[in-house]
Amino acid sequence: MSTNEIDRRTFGKAAGVAGFTALAWSPGTAAQAAGEPITTSSPDGSITAQFRLQEGTPQYRITRGTQVVLDWSGMGFELGDRRLGEAAELVGIAHDELDETWRPVWGSSAEIRSHCRSTVVRLHEQVDFDVEFRVFDDGVGFRYFFPQQPDLGDFEVLDEHTEFRFTADHTAWSTPANYDSVEYLYTETPLTGAGKLHPWQEPREDAERLGDLATPLTLRVADDLYLAVHEAALLSYPDMTLTKIDGGPGLRSALVPRKGEGRRKALLRTPFPTPWRAFLIGREPGALVESNLVLNLNEPCAIEDTSWIAPGKFLGVWWEIHKGRNTWIEGPDLGASTENVLRAVDFAADNGIPYVLAEGWNKGWKTGGDFGDDQDFLTPNEQLDLRQVLDRCRERGVAFLAHNETGGGVDNYERQLDQAFALYAELGMPGVKTGYAGDIDAHHHHDQWMVEHYQRVIHKAARHRLLINAHEPIKGTGIERTYPNFVSREGARGIEYDAWSQGNPPEHTVTLPFTTMLAGPFDYTPGIFDITWFPPQSPQDDHGDSNDGTRVHTTRAHQLALYPVLLSGLQQLADVPEHYEGVPEFEFLRQVPVSWDETRVLHGEIGDFITMARRSGPAWFVGSLTDEQQRTLEIPLDFLGDGRYVAHFYRDAPGTDVETNPNEVEVDHRLVDASTVIRAELAGGGGHALHLAPAGQDDAHLPEYR
Template sequence: TDSVVLNHYQELKLKLANKDDRWMDLCFRVFDDGVGFRYEIPKQERVDSLVILDEITEFNFAQSAMAWSIPANYESYEFLYRTCSLDSVQSANTPITLRTDDGTYMSIHEANLTNYAGMTLINKGGNNFECDLVPWPDRIKVKAKTSLMSPWRTIMITDHAGELIESHLIQNLNEPSKIHDVSWIKPMKYVGIWWGMHLGAETWTMGQHHGATTENMKRYIDFASSYNIQGVLAEGWNTGWEDWGKLGAFDQTTTYADYNFDEVVAYARQKKVELIGHHETGGDILTYEQRMDTAMQMLSNHGIRVLKTGYAGPIPKGQFHHGQWMVNHYRRVVETAAKYQLMLDVHEPIKATGISRTWPNMMTREGVRGMEWNAWSEGNPPEHHLIIPFTRGLGGPIDYTPGIFDIKYEKRKRYVRWNSNDKGNSRVNTTLAKQMALWVTLYSPLQMASDQIENYEGHPAFKFFENLPVSWNESRVLAAEIGDYLAVARRNDDSWWIGTTTDEKARVLELPLSFLKTGINYQAIIYADDADTDLEENPAAFLIHHDRVNTETILTVKMVAGGGQAIKITPLKE
């Protein structure tokens, strides 16, 4: 999130050989805030293929710690995070983050996951964890030709929780950009035909409640044009949703009869709004790889520069979403998208490991239990948003899709309770002010206002998103404790944007604004929980007030349970 990143480290490479003169290199890089190490097997005589049966990398901790993690899973990262002692964690997907008893913060992950299997961790006893690679169907872990490089195994080490978020260690352990002209890669805000399907108000399939119609898209385009929003997404525009799970079901170039592709493209161009393409695969990877070039070229030919992909569903041949075969597929998609100058937002992805440095068109990805879970389950608890920046977020940007204003779904229209996962207790477990703050605390260069647009029209709080940038010159964590509270400030030119959030406890934070320029007065527009805001009974109540601030100011931020504040700070013209 910073425009300039320091990549400063010390490196050591050890050559290891056995009695048969087979050899590999063990490479270490030590940064101010952690370490990375990896295995490199160079090309050598009499070796025409490489097979990794196991990787016996261990992480042994000398003292106990509190840990935040999700269970190891070969298919998904969409779980609630556990807060428990490190020795009680039986398995984990990475990143796993911990705080030792002496107050040191650490996070175990991997960087530059390329042509290799994803790493999970298995507890081998006490505080001893061993790498467990996601296997091929024949249980082999990794297959290569004459040479191989493992991903970097990373350990972030900091004195304060916020320094984990500020670290660029994962990004720095990836290669420089392979895209020479990056002028077409531009962050943007977007809305879309999406949330209504999760609520059950609309459907992906064509019918009475179909969401992605020509008429509805024009309505969203008009809204985006009026509210300084660059992009509009439509899911369910192409045929195949009614045949989910069948081989060859999805056709990423054929529209439903009520969606006129050319008409929508022309209308968006007239309104100077970008369209965001959508390719769902349903897990049918083989068919998608056959159609991918044609489908991406179709978008590019029509001036579409952003593509969201989806992989919900079982994949073929006994493979796993996080195994080497799929890791390589996800990379082919990124490389093919770059060929057609398409920026990517990947859902059901492989984990983020910093490859956006190498392929900067890889803008954002899901890989987390995101907003949609609030539509058809008991939802994500308030502490969830206070854990994922310190875990999943350390790997790269998160497309969490924040911004629901109709917190308890009281204003939903044409509601059809079609989803059996909703037991009648579904809602968003935050206040409205916290939803706004998440636009700042959960970084994504493609940032969505995810609610149905009728809940935004004429709403005074939506001005915050209307003015919000999505690219930042610098970011600072002002206050942080994992699972409890977080305050993040981000600068765009001379203006600052602050998001503060809390868990299920009401809190007051004192935030010094010493990072502002000396001698300049600023106006702070503060969107806050109101005196009568209540997470259970009145979560949508909020207050807007204006303050005059400068570098000497200490902001008192009051948040109710599940609440937050969203703050815009701009220089005063005097």
């Protein structure tokens, strides 16, 4: 077992192990033992999961109404020299119905109902193992469980044989699997062609770490049926990628291997539940975004006192480094100097932004990226007076977030973790942005050891009351329900690619809500106002000529509209302060929250456009985005309460053009009510942002929206 093993009690609580001990088992019938399906339906009866033994092979099937979502698909394991899934026998069945309403610490909704029917099937094939199904009105989850038993204590997983057999070559939105990165552009292809590189995607030199497909994988099963395949509650287990099954549009689980250990994927100890294999199902794409299935498959909050968990916006000494004006390394162009950081603190304080982060604040950065073993997470660089910065933060009511870029030096980070987190807590720093850029010599970023590393970080952070925003992380699987101090993760190809590569096409940000964001909140780092900014380049710039001619491929209004669309518990205002100063539309970023009481997808098509409305208290914020196509979208405001509201408009101006005039934003203020339908005119690559607040007497002079 790992020398850095997760505490078993902590793991058991997070994974829900205790629930298996309270089941009321009944023997299966002779017909069920011979292959008659065992059926579990959702509370509203619309979705059904079936399980059967087909000549000793466990199989499952999922339907919605009369439509087959997944046809009979096999299940099994290789556990060392044991093969499960060839001669399994039915031992018992347990049924239950779970119904609770819970309140997240933060997120898309003030409260969430979790209502499902469940079935647990106990099987025996050399050892006992269970398959548990939970069927909700918005999808299905199942997982495997290996109970504690005399013949199975510590064991190894060589492979997991979970199949996903589709009925046709559905349209899929996919990225390639990579054991070390999720930073890819999505492509829209038939399922049999899924996993290809997008034309804008730069070639990767790590082909040996590429698999077929990553999750979430989103599919259009029919015109009125959409599906996303993912996993939930990924704890102490490797990331599940997907590989194609020859001979048809089918897929099979492909676990990330432990680096340098041959076919071994995981070292486990009973009792052990695997992550859930999750299937989000909806009639339209927006239903997938509104689904809480992934969260509901995770265990309740494990942190008793959550009063210190405060999501918010932050300003970073960041974009100027990626654009080449400043550097991470010490010298005349260092970004994280005392002067620059104090300027950011003052700007944040003046504009109600609670947090500031400065990349390169600590000692150990070097040109060329090979610095992981040199990073000192306890000591500021020679050009940063950290005490002065923290004093200014306290005076101005702003908090300083630490940045821990490991550079792949994970062992170095583990050695400093306890002392560093204790120091940050003592100094009043409320959180940490971690980073794992670069190769990790002994591990893949997404293998079992690293999954447990991310768990250790979040556990230690919680003990010190620190928030975590992880970059180059493992993908999201909903564990922010259990550990709500895990407020964000990069988890996608972010806007930094617009600084030193061909960048992200406009379709990227209207694909991410229907794909990456199904896994949970993620830090895209939006908010670029000077779309084509190319500053003078530092001679020490680490990117060389990669910055030349780069730009963001949206309008400024699109950047504004990203904030109500993309969920992140720490949401960056990514541009430099001087690009926000004196700009009327910056008011939208000052006002927009990061945590919400209610979320609705008003309409959307994957990769084409989306409109999302989110409520915080009595105020609503609405974001509309389009791809490269100019569009007119109608936005009905029937979600508003009684009375009149002031609609603050931040939209593409008539003369806005993503290529020639991307920065122009039209700001307007009108009176609206629930009967109003907004006609949003979006330029190609454009956006439309609305802030809707209840009208007061002082607003009576404003014109009605026509």
